[in-house]
Amino acid sequence: MANVKQADFDIPKNSKLTLYSLQLMDIMKKTDFQNDFNNFVDHLFLDCCAYVKNHLNSEEPVIKLVFIAKQAEYERIEKQSNYYSHQREKPKGQTLGFAMTSNLENVIYLNFEPLTRLMLKNLQTFVFNLAALYIHEILHCYYRSIKDEQETLDLTYKLLGNFLGMSLPKEMTPKASDFYTEDNLFR
Numbered sequence: 001m002a003n004v005k006q007a008d009f010d011i012p013k014n015s016k017l018t019l020y021s022l023q024l025m026d027i028m029k030k031t032d033f034q035n036d037f038n039n040f041v042d043h044l045f046l047d048c049c050a051y052v053k054n055h056l057n058s059e060e061p062v063i064k065l066v067f068i069a070k071q072a073e074y075e076r077i078e079k080q081s082n083y084y085s086h087q088r089e090k091p092k093g094q095t096l097g098f099a100m101t102s103n104l105e106n107v108i109y110l111n112f113e114p115l116t117r118l119m120l121k122n123l124q125t126f127v128f129n130l131a132a133l134y135i136h137e138i139l140h141c142y143y144r145s146i147k148d149e150q151e152t153l154d155l156t157y158k159l160l161g162n163f164l165g166m167s168l169p170k171e172m173t174p175k176a177s178d179f180y181t182e183d184n185l186f187r
């Protein structure tokens with residue numbers, strides 16, 4: 001997934017987004033936050049997995065999550081993997097994550113350098129984008145080539161609003177064509 005969204009709409013005080021953000025704020029106040037931070041991002045991932053599984057009511061694919069700390073390393077792996085999550089589109093710019101899907105195992109790679117920059121700027125925006133990224137890539141693992149990028153984005157934002165406990169403005173759903181170009185090689 002290639003884009004960063006600003007969480008600048010009305011966020012209900014009792015929403016999951018607020019609760020997660022407050023949790024993360026407490027963690028980041030600690031001098032030694034690394035362990036708790038790792039647990040937080042793992043926990044959020046498992047929550048997203050459980051939510052998607054529950055919504056789709058279908059068998060859960062095996063998914064491995066890999067955080068890549070350095071942008072250059074992420075780009076190397078992204079280039080090396082001959083295909084992207086959706087296998088038909090190629091990203092136009094920097095991506096925050098992608099999924100390599102297969103029958104046996106799916107791996108979601110996360111580009112943590114831009115995500116860390118986002119976190120230092122605004123915790124709510126970070127949580128919002130991380131949840132969006134997780135749900136989006138998890139959906140790719142379920143659907144592989146059955147749904148195209150736009151269908152996956154539409155479903156991502158539908159589930160994301162419900163998951164975070166708020167209604168998202170319709171215009172928030174990104175347009176796949178803004179971020180991806182079709183590449184015949186991957187058809």
Ligand SMILES: [Zn+2]
Nearest residue numbers: 001085086149
């Ligand atoms: Zn995608």
